[in-house]
Amino acid sequence: MSVMVILRFRGGADFGGRLQPAVDVLAAKPGFEGADVVQNLDEPDLWALVMRWKDVGSYRRALGGYESKVVVVPLLSEAVDEASAYDFPERVGENIPRAGG
Incomplete structure (x- = not known):
């Protein structure tokens, strides 16, 4: 079982x-x-980066x-502002979100 991270972006056809450089890092x-x-499929300017990580700590680290601060973080700052990390409810247990909703 993995943590899934889904980040959505608005961009043109070449977005x-x-x-890819962020994925490579x-x-x-x-x-x-x-x-x-x-x-x-319905909104061609809407893109998603869907990642699988061993656990949420691995993703955050x-x-x-x-290299991440130079290549990844600036691009991720363009993502649609919404929660992005998902896991199975039985693994989440008592969840303490990092930021208030």
């Missing part, structure tokens, strides 16, 4: 190519299990470090 991080860059 998917902008996501994150793929080298411990706990990374895979990623897909997908385009919405992957955002640290020089």
Whole structure:
């Protein structure tokens, strides 16, 4: 079982190519299990980066470090502002969100 991270973006037809360098950086991080860059079928300017991580800590730690701060974080700051990390309810247990809703 993995943590799933879904980040949505608004961008043009070539936006998917902008996501690949971030995926390449994150793929080298411990706990990374895979990623897909997908385009919405009904709204072609809506893109999603769907990633699978061993656990939420692996994902959050992957955002640290020089290369992530230079390549990944600026791009992720363009994501639609919404919650992005998902897990199975039985694994979440008592959930203490990082930010207020």
